Amino acid sequence: MSYLRSRITIEEYLNSITNRAKKNHVGSVLNTFNIFCNQKYNKSSQQILDDLSVEVKRTQSNDKVYVLFNQFKDWLLVDHPEIEYSFGKNQSLKRTIKARHPNTVQLYLIKIRSIFEEIGNIEINSRLFNKRVKVPKAEEEDPEPFTKEQMRLLLDRCSNHGKLKYMVLKDTGCRIGELVQLRKRDIDISKSPVELKIQASYTKTKKARIAFVTRETAPMLKRLLNKKQDDELIFGTSEDEYVATGTEKTLFAYYRKELAKDYPEFGDIYQSNGRHKKTIHSIRSYCATQCAEAIDETWGHGYIGHKKYLGQYIRNQKKMSEMFQRSENYLMIYESIEVIDQDERVKKLEEEQQKSRIDMIALTNIMSELAEIKADNAKKELEIKQLQNILGK
Numbered sequence: 210m211s212y213l214r215s216r217i218t219i220e221e222y223l224n225s226i227t228n229r230a231k232k233n234h235v236g237s238v239l240n241t242f243n244i245f246c247n248q249k250y251n252k253s254s255q256q257i258l259d260d261l262s263v264e265v266k267r268t269q270s271n272d273k274v275y276v277l278f279n280q281f282k283d284w285l286l287v288d289h290p291e292i293e294y295s296f297g298k299n300q301s302l303k304r305t306i307k308a309r310h311p312n313t314v315q316l317y318l319i320k321i322r323s324i325f326e327e328i329g330n331i332e333i334n335s336r337l338f339n340k341r342v343k344v345p346k347a348e349e350e351d352p353e354p355f356t357k358e359q360m361r362l363l364l365d366r367c368s369n370h371g372k373l374k375y376m377v378l379k380d381t382g383c384r385i386g387e388l389v390q391l392r393k394r395d396i397d398i399s400k401s402p403v404e405l406k407i408q409a410s411y412t413k414t415k416k417a418r419i420a421f422v423t424r425e426t427a428p429m430l431k432r433l434l435n436k437k438q439d440d441e442l443i444f445g446t447s448e449d450e451y452v453a454t455g456t457e458k459t460l461f462a463y464y465r466k467e468l469a470k471d472y473p474e475f476g477d478i479y480q481s482n483g484r485h486k487k488t489i490h491s492i493r494s495y496c497a498t499q500c501a502e503a504i505d506e507t508w509g510h511g512y513i514g515h516k517k518y519l520g521q522y523i524r525n526q527k528k529m530s531e532m533f534q535r536s537e538n539y540l541m542i543y544e545s546i547e548v549i550d551q552d553e554r555v556k557k558l559e560e561e562q563q564k565s566r567i568d569m570i571a572l573t574n575i576m577s578e579l580a581e582i583k584a585d586n587a588k589k590e591l592e593i594k595q596l597q598n599i600l601g602k
Contacts, residue, residue, distance in 0.1 A: 216262075219255050222328050229451040230386075238320045244292060244306070245284050262329040274331060275341040278318060282344060285309045285317060310482040311347035318342065348481040354494030355379075355487070361542050362472060366464055373429045374444050374457075375492060377405075380540055381420035382496035382513030385489050387411045389445035389453035393437040396430070402533060403427045407514070418514050421533045425544040461489040496540065503536035512536075 217225075219239060226232040243254040250257060257277070264273055289306040309317065322338065325331045355363070360379060364372045378388060390411040397404045402421040409417040422430055437443060445453040465487055469476030477486045493513055501509030512533070 216330060217328060219258065219324065219328060222324065229449060230454070233451065235320060238317050239324070241285075241306075241317065242281065242321055244294070245281055248289075248292065249280060249284065258325065258329045261325075262331060265331050271331070271333060271337070274325070274333065275338070278322070278338070278342045281321070282314055282318060282342060285314045286311070286345070311345050312482075315344050318344065353486040353491060354498045355491050356495075357542060359472075359474070359487075360492070360495060362468060362475075363464060364542060366468055369429075370433075371460070371464075373426070373433060376426045376542070377422060377430065377444070378489075378492045379495050379542070380422040380426050381405055381407075382493050382500075383407065383420065384413060384493060384514075385457050386413070386450055386454045389442070389447075389457060390450055391443045391445070392439070393434055393441055393443060394439045396434060396443070398427075398431055398434065400530075402530065402537070403430065404530075412514060414514060416514075419529055420512070421530065423537050423541050423544075425541045458489055499539040500536045503539040504532055508532055508536075 223232065223236055223239065226235060239254065246252055246254045246257045252260075261274060261277065265271060286308055288308050292306045293303050294306070295301070295303060322333055326333060360375075364375055367375060374388070377383070378385070381388075383391075387407055391405065391407070395406045395408065397406070402423065403426075405420045405422065407418050407420055409415050412418065433443065442448070442453075444457075446456045447453040465475050465485065475487050478484060479486060497509040497513045499509075500512050512529070
């Protein structure tokens with residue numbers, strides 16, 4: 210049956226991917242691998258895969274596969290100023306290849322290995338692969354969530370629509386890819402707190418979950434929903450999740466750049482990988498951190514949808530609502546500040562009242578002293594008159 214092929218090509222594999230975000234990611238990895246193959250061997254990635262497939266069948270050995278992956282790994286870990294490629298609209302921009310972070314290298318190897326197994330029919334033993342192809346361990350960088358002060362600076366810099374969008378993010382802990390897919394029908398404003406149903410199809414884990422918004426966010430969200438149809442996107446700028454997510458990341462990068470002019474910490478980057486410490490995902494980290502501070506870390510991770518912790522909260526929706534309400538004051542930016550201001554006003558009023566009480570006591574003491582002096586003077590005047598009467602006789 211020669212008319213039925215046992216394998217597909219790399220291009221056919223890429224075209225079979227329907228999810229645009231995944232397709233772009235895999236395409237980027239394959240493009241990098243193709244550049245490596247052309248520079249190192251003067252052959253395309255497809256030719257290399259075909260040659261290795263024949264070699265493995267002939268020799269019954271994967272040794273050359275491990276050699277290839279080691280060379281690719283070493284190539285990824287260094288800069289290549291001699292290699293320039295085009296990108297952007299009409300391919301008008303130029304860029305050279307920079308060294309990849311070890312975590313990125315690991316992801317590239319996993320993806321290329323998967324393609325070799327799926328397309329090239331080359332079985333690769335995991336234990337031997339990990340033993341023969343070693344990637345240096347990456348320096349760990351703790352994710353940096355926004356503080357309340359930084360969140361307020363960001364919110365105050367945005368348009369009203371942008372402010373609402375980021376307030377929903379900090380209340381719900383949504384991934385930006387989840388937020389841009391939310392529709393009016395996913396929100397129940399009849400409940401208190403207002404409830405959002407994040408559909409399984411929206412999430413990275415493919416598990417639906419419930420989230421809520423705080424009382425400071427709810428009025429603005431309700432006003433926006435009044436202008437929307439049930440099936441209409443709330444924040445997404447496109448039905449294409451990949452395009453909408455890219456738009457939001459670009460917009461956030463603009464706000465970050467503007468804020469960094471006045472507040473340099475917004476421009477800070479990690480030395481180990483050159484990435485910004487503040488990204489749109491830092492808002493999600495803010496939500497997890499505040500929920501953890503309000504209750505505990507398990508709740509913080511579970512509420513924002515981390516798979517390891519999510520299950521125990523999915524089973525008890527009422528408990529989730531109660532726990533969110535306990536976390537609400539920690540999540541709020543504006544109303545919590547107003548509460549603090551009110552406490553300060555009360556404290557100031559109490560101090561003024563205390564001062565008034567002290568002044569009243571002092572005034573009472575003075576009045577008492579004056580009364581005593583007046584009585585003493587009256588007594589002395591009476592004694593003088595009595596003495597005058599005696600002398601007059």
